[in-house]
Amino acid sequence: MSQFPTPRDMLKKLISFNTVSDRSNLALIDFVEEYLAGLGVTSVRVPSEDGTKASLHARIGPALDGGAVLSAHTDVVPVEGQNWSQDPFTAWEADGRLYGRGAADMKGFAATVLAKVPDFLSADLGRPVHIALSYDEETGCTGVSPLIADMLARGPKPDFVIVGEPTRMKVVSGHKGIVVLKTHIHGHPVHSSQLHRGVSAISAAANLITWLDARTAENKAGAEPDCPFDPPYTTLHCGVIHGGQAHNITAGNCEFVTDIRMLPGESADDWVAAYRSFIESEVLPDMQAVSSQCRIDVTEMANVPGLREEEDGKAETVARRLTGDNARNVVVYATEGGIFQAHGLSTIVCGPGSIDQAHQLDEFIELTELDRCAAFLDRLTADLSQIDS
Template identity: 55%
Template sequence: MSLSSREMLARLIAFPSVSTSSNLDLIHFCRDWLQSHGVESTLVMSPEGDKANLYATIGPRVEGGIVLSGHTDVVPVEGQAWTSDPWTLTERDGRLYGRGTTDMKGFDALVLALVPDMVQAPLKRPIHIALSYDEELACRGAPSMVRAMADTIPTPAAVIVGEPTRHAVVTGHKASVQLRTHVTGYAVHSSRIDQGVSAVMNAARLITWHEDVMEENRRRVDPANPFEPPYTTLHCGMIVGGTAANIVSSSAWFFSDIRAIPTEDPVEYMERYKAYIRDVIEPRMKAVVPETGIAVELIAEVPGLRPETDGEAERLMRRLTGDNGTHVVSYGTEAGLFQKVGWSTVVCGPGDIAQAHQPDEYIEISEFAAGERVLRRLVSDLCA
């Protein structure tokens, strides 16, 4: 059985593998597809058992192969104004529309559609396929897969993370941490706020701290820094708290993230944040009601991707794509996880990141075709 790249993309898009849901239907489809071509695969399950990573090897089990890495989850479509069904691949005006076409089922589809060709090719070095879950949730799924691969597959020469870069060879991205801060206050009627401790108002102070530190970073920016923006950012994206307008709130919590340029460490910012809480905010709260306080939870940590000196992955993809520019991105990927185990890694794939997470997400047909050409060159390269 064979499927064209577009047919494979249509199959993958039809799975609504939003990060908040299970991806097992999609993973079982991928596993069955590989099995139908004689390729055994390994599943690495989530702790809850409702999601899975998948990895597989095609070709000889020798060192020097290439890892092709993609994620299977997508972001939600609720609240977005789509003009076509997001779970049905739709062609219009030289574009293929559907949730995940760019981020990043387009790359996944190209890899899977070429499996029959990979199996038939006289590969001298292997191709390792790696498909993860929950990349959109701060890369929660990939760490267990990368550890399993490091323990079981021959050391690869390079890892290609196929996030959408329009085939620019991206050699660096920011590191990040995601935090959950819970503020415990003390509720009283708002007319006697002097006897209470407002969780919401103290949460507001902490959120303002994020913005103030980011403004400090912006003012001392290095003009030569290639990132956009060229400084470490601190951001609060969600806050919940309080019960009524005239009650001093007893509880509030919020999510924040810190995305650091390569010369800085987001964990150091987190420790600075905790020190501010311990030394400045909590003493004021506890002076009124000792039982109040603030807890900071590290939800996720995504390592950055650092440019390598004479990296094999960079050399390979420059040869295959013809790109000789210097490229870094501010968003995170799973690339740093592979690099952390000592594997040369770059980010390079079809599509434009500007389309990621958008209503009417699409990949240009020309970009999709270019992606197939690049992968076919890769297969040929591994036969030489």
């Protein structure tokens, strides 16, 4: 029996760390750092501003430009409100599956990569393998940009990135972007019998949400027939709303949260600018005509670019060669892939497990998916052992 952990062993260990996004991930980072150090691999931490979390990156192989980044996020979504069969942070196996929070999304990929470190070390790599583990992907992909900047500043520069989100090891070459906005409307409360003297924040919110819905309808009507995304257009959606005090008071406050899921190549800034312009020109003047104290505050909570399909991209070329997958695969959820690409790195998404299990009660990954990922990494190792790869 090998002295090194298998992907299954490593996944059980990673699941044991409760890295829900509102908690610290430092215990997991400590473990990974110590594990790599025990194998003679030096890693670099990139802490969050408040020091409660950290990303980590490491290089295995020669200090040469080129090679691959294997990227995963360490945070997971909450389990509250889900009636799990067993403790979600103590992995268990049944019927060829391994269960636990993060099993599919996306500690399965991180575990397989870490378990393969001894093989990376024993190979005669012509180009390096870079391991990149981030924090706070689930809350807006805020941890990965400082990680990428630190990696690139230290060098060497990698050729391409594989983001191991669950795709059943299919090669995903494009995904939508997302911008998340919180809109807080300050109205002017009066008794509803004197409605004309007040400004209802709820009514203003309804006006804004109607505008969002109308933009989605326009996008649907103008969708390109050959667009590979489902749906094949940008969507604008209000998912949360709170407001009002009583039925007989015009609402003094209303707050709602919107996500805009953009086709790759569309600008989040353009969409936000259009929304703000509608507020400033069509909504706010009527409110302030009643009370100058009325205002609308828009806060950007997340902004993640889409992943564009690359023409002759290195990441896609290598991944297709190693997987044999030549289908055109795109997804509508966002990943850190678009951020790597925005930093000038060729990127695809390819990892074990199914997105259908992400965020779910009794989340699981099929053990055969870990095997497929391990085999893929073996082929990548052999590929990087070619000095002219």
